[in-house]
Amino acid sequence: MVWVAGISFLGIPESNAQDARFAQFYYAPLQLNPALTGVFEGQFRGVANYRELYTSILGAHPFRTLAASFDMRTNVGRYDHAGFGISALRDEAGISGFNRTDFSLSASYQKQMGGSRYNKSNQFLVAGARLGLGQRGFEWDKLWFTQQFDLNTYNVDQGMDSGEDFATNTTDLYVDFSAGILYYAVFGVNQSLYFGGSIHHLNEPNISFLENADERLPSNYVLHGGGEFPVSDNVSLLPAIAFMSQGPSMSTTFGANLRYSRREWQEVAIRAGLWSHISNKLDKEVHMDAMTVSAIIEFEGMNIGLSYDITTSVLSEADNSRGAFEVSFVYIHRPRDRRARVDCPRF
Known part of the structure; x- marks a missing residue:
């Protein structure tokens, strides 16, 4: 059986991985770790992400990923908090129209480990779960298959019987469960540290297109961390890293954004960053397949991030090093009363 639509991309790391990947993973919190639900300095947060990959190769049929989420936080007792969120993701790949649609609800509990709500130093341990x-x-x-190739004319005749028995164009709806933990500490202005981990697809749902068949979606193990460290009165560094392992595929994205702001700018800041993406090939060899440049502007509770992947693998010969384009939008509604705010790390 030959599936022409995807066979030329079997060596591409993102086509082998089951889950979508964002270069700006720090701006896709509910996709990264359900424990990040409600972890922000405000009353509620709205997030939208769009990523487009391999346009220079696939033309009008690139890999596209669109995600959106909304989450909020409420106080539990005097010092603890609970977070609740909703998220959706749509992933499309190539001319075959392969797609994935997910819809999830998430919740988290944030337990204060040290400091106080009004102190400059706060530490929290967070546990979260997502059901979707x-x-x-x-x-x-x-798609066309070998049985549809006419040896007399050397052409493909899609009117011929493919020899394949596909009863449906979609899988059955499946239940998906994820869980994660997170630790974070805020030491002062522009000073924070966080690290966590999550396991997606804990129940390994059946994603087979065929009746009476069983094809399990491997669990995706994620480790991530980062922080913010002041460089001067106006400049801070925000490094971050995310490691993912799913089935035979592994990848790591790491780098940093440099943030610049001035007191007279009030809530306005700009960022610029450089990131690297490392993954393994089918033969287990590890290589760097992309470098990412990022630019972010912050104003009045809104963050708009743009990034561009520069292909560094052998695929650069095919796409002229033109990789993925990504845009992220984050809005955090902050209460005017500073006493109602909770210190959280800046992502």
Whole structure:
């Protein structure tokens, strides 16, 4: 059986991985770790992410990922907090129209380990979980198989019987469960540290397109961390790292954004960053396949991030080093009463 739509991309790390990846992972909190639900300095947060990959190769049919989330936090007792969120993701890949749609609810509990609500030093341990529904689909009529290749004319005749028995273009709806933990500490203005881990697809749902078949989605193990460290009165450094392992695929994204702001700017700041993405090939060899440059502007509770991936692997010969484009939007509604705010790390 030959699936022409995807066979030329079997060596591409992102096509092998089951889950979508964002270069600006720090701006996709509920996709990264359910324990990040409600971890922000404000009353509620809205997030939108869009990523487009391999446009220079696939033209009008690139890999596209769109995600959105909304979460909020409420006080529990005097010092602890609970977070609640909702998220959705749509992933599309190539001319075959392969797609993935997820819809999830998440919750977290934030336990204060040290400091106080009004102190400059706060430490929290957070546990979170996410429960969702998912479905995957294909457009089979855009694929052709070996039985449809006419040896007399050397052409593909999609009107011929493919020899394949596809009863449906989609998988059954499946239940998906994820869980994670997070530790963070805020030491003062522009000083914070955080690290955590999550396991996605804990129940390894069946994602087979065929009836009476069993194809399990491997669990995705994530470790991540970062922080903010002052360089001067106006400049701070925000390094971050995310490691992911799912089935035979592993990847790591790491780097830093440099943030600049002035007191007279009030809530306005700009950032610029450089990031590296490392992954393994099918033969287990590890290589750096992309460098990412990022630019972010912050104003009045809104963060708008742009990033561009520069291909550094052998694929650069095909796409002229033109990789992925990504845009992120984050809005955090902050109460005017400073006493109602909770210190959280800046991502």
